[in-house]
Amino acid sequence: MQPKLLLLDDEMIARILDEAYQLLLKPGIKVNNDEARDLLATAGAQVDPETNVVHIPEQIVHRALESTPREFYLYDADGNPKVKYGGDAVHFDPGSSGIAMLNPETLEHETTETPHLLKLIKVAEQLSQYDAQSTAVVCHDVPQTIQDSYRLYLALLYSKKPIVTGAFTNKTVVEMIDMLALLAGGYEAAREKPRAIFDVCPAPPLIWSNFGAGNLIALARAGVPAEIVSVPLSGAAAPVTMLGTVTQHTAECLAGITIHQLAKASSPVVWGGAACIFDMKKGATPMGAVETAMLDCSYAQVAKSLGMPTHTYLGATDSKLVDAQSGLESGISAMIGALSGINMISGSGMLDFLSCHSAEKLVIDAEGISMAKRMLEGVQLRTETLATEFYDKNINFKGGDFLKQRITMNLFRKEQHLPSDVIDRASMRDWKKAGSLDTFERAKVMVKALLASYTKPALDEAKEKALHAFMLDLAKKAGVDQLPILEDLQPA
């Protein structure tokens, strides 16, 4: 049995949904996209053309919920289903909002460029704990207008895993879908076996921007999965109470799903978010706070009550370094996310309120993820009797008796997750002999080893060329003649 954390009872979930439906009517949802307002108006919503505020009646939302798929998969480059959205499946991917990366030698948070993202992709590619890649950091060495598509381009070239990504404009979302279709072998193939999912954010409180709503519509029509990342900020851009915040989150998701399904019914969409409390003392958004994790756990319960696939942002820290705070915030929140049965948990690797990535932290977070996944496997029944059969005639009330049993050697790997060398379980003597390294130092060693062992996946040469030509064309339109030179890639 998969252990589950529940923070809300059924009655509370019903109240949250009820009040979210009320919010959709009053104050309503501000929809800053003409086409989305038209879709809503045609479906029967009352639209104020002056304020862009739409009052959405419950029955439109109900209809949208009925047509939304309960589950779907993301596929790897070879067309294998790898990520299951729906039910209580739990997956992790690196956080994807980074604009900086920790330099492990200087501890500076460097503005990110192409080599930074490649490093993250290579590390995440080889860690089995990451079920998907993310377009983890912005590459500031390319023009702003291609920063979103360029991230996807790199992930497509250097990884075979499914990808959590996102577009920054209504124009680029179409281009990024084109890129996915190029590799998939057409738009229908991209729809049938989607490789990537696109994060789409409403703006709190209760606003669907032109760009957010536009992305929802484009993705729905392409049949490429959309992931709503609602970001209510308790006490600033959402009610101060956690229940109020969850209710606003619900309203933003319901409104988004409605726009999405009105554009194209039955396209896949995920109930996700990056909810957060607001720290009044520092004016900060503590992603590592336990209250943030509690918001996520709660809204996931609301989603599950509607049968929706789920996503959240957890496993990150507010620390600037890979230190004890980093460990406790990332570990605790990864565990809470997993126990909440959330389908995709983004955030690993991130420091400093989701602004800075770290390859070293990715490697350590992978151990927190392994622990969380081991927890989800639960307590397993592996023998006919639970215990009595272990006490054969050789058991003689001695401490090490069980070490001699063959079953011990047969089963210990099934029962125990064996951590990587990043986790220290050595004796004091052996630890000193190995150089008295702390976790960060060990992670640096492991990152170096992973970068050395990485090989770029072999992709279809023609498709790779076509992808490169497509990207180069976007770059030229953005005013640069060449893309940054990439190792292991010699485009013709």
Place this chain on the structure above:
Amino acid sequence: MQPKLSLLNDELIERIIEEAYQLMLKPGIKVQNAEARQLLAEAGAQVDEETMIARIPGQIVRKALETVPSQFKLYDYDDNPKVQYGGDAVQFDPGSSGISILIPETLEHKTSETEDLIRIIKVAEILPQYDAQSTAIVCHDVPKELHDLYRLYLVMLFSKKPIVTGAFTNTTVHHMVDMLAIFAGGRDNLREHPRAVFDVCPSPPLIWSNFGSGNLMALARAGVPAEIVSMPLAGAAAPVTLLGAVTQHAAECLSGITIHQLAHAGSPIVWGGAPSTFDMRKGGTPFGSVETAMIDSSYAQVGKSLGLPTHAYLGATESKVLDMQAGLESGMGAMIGALSGINMISGSGMLDSLLCQSPEKLVIDAESIAMAQRMVQGMKIHTETLATGFYEGVNFKGGDFLKQRITMQLFQKEQHMPSKVIDRDSMRGWKESGSMDAFARARIRVTEILASYQRPELDSAKEAELHAYVLNLAKQAGLEHLPMLEDFQPV
């Protein structure tokens, strides 16, 4: 509603208990204390005096379970009830098996002495996250015969909180009960309002040593709470499976409770432990592993199904320093323990598989504990409507809610405000305050706490009596003077 983690369903719990009952018959329990064997034999167990193995029939155990209190409290020096054993109350205390302390300047694990224990007591006294003190480390500057009771002596002099302690012999457990009785004003008062609980360990697999069972009986008769700390080591001193380890744990606890209740029915006792998986590669006992936490969560469910108070060892790490692993393992362990509704969670402050204490780690662990305690409080209803009442005057602007009076009224109820050990600063603010990591911030906080600490004012007559009592024992152990203590001039 208090959120709860459940790893076992009712059927599995029943099977565990049933097989534990079977283990008590075959292979039976090795009881190395003659008096305990006699108690068991008189109650109807079949005892082999040669092998010391007692085969304990289910009905004796069930009778013992009927008389065990389902709850009791520990009291502070001023006689206020502070720790609730029973139900799903969750409390934390520092780990108490340390033989060394982390020196923050050199990062050495120094053999611990009096001054080190006092430092730990002071830090734990001031941090509200620690509901009880523990006799956290051995003081190697006093003779071995005094190690257990001398720890208790120091805690009694420097703290007012309830105490998780333990004796190392069948003689010293009596001395320690005497010491507690001095402060309580007699043994009757101590029984009524116990200040301390005593850890008592069976030896895996399925052994109650002379000392372990002797302690159980002494504590039962004194009416001072006992806490069974069963330590099945999955794959070495217990079955390799988590369920097998939980079953052995149940058998060791059930037999311990039986001995305890046979000595004195109705005395308080706790279903506790410090189990661990066994790391086959390193030969280590990873108390920070998730499987260890899963064994704890599972046996707590078994204990709760029998209506017993619970204890576990969680919140510790294998790491040797205060690094990311220390945070990861300690934080996750504390959270799982809290979600399991375990009454007393020991282990905070400990590095290197429960060998080394660190006041700096106590300070950082306190933040994880605060997070776990916030989680245990669950989602709370503060307002009449959940959300709709908040949107009056809200005009689709990001900061709208900051201006609401209710935001200022409620945010401190909703959010735990961490200490300065947790960094929530901007990059600029963080750099301006010295670009410190959590360990560096913890060192500052420890220094601040030590500076602000004041030894509690205790009844000077009782203090003098306690000192005379311990000094007398010290003299018997060949020590003319006890180590000098600051702020304490014994008459």
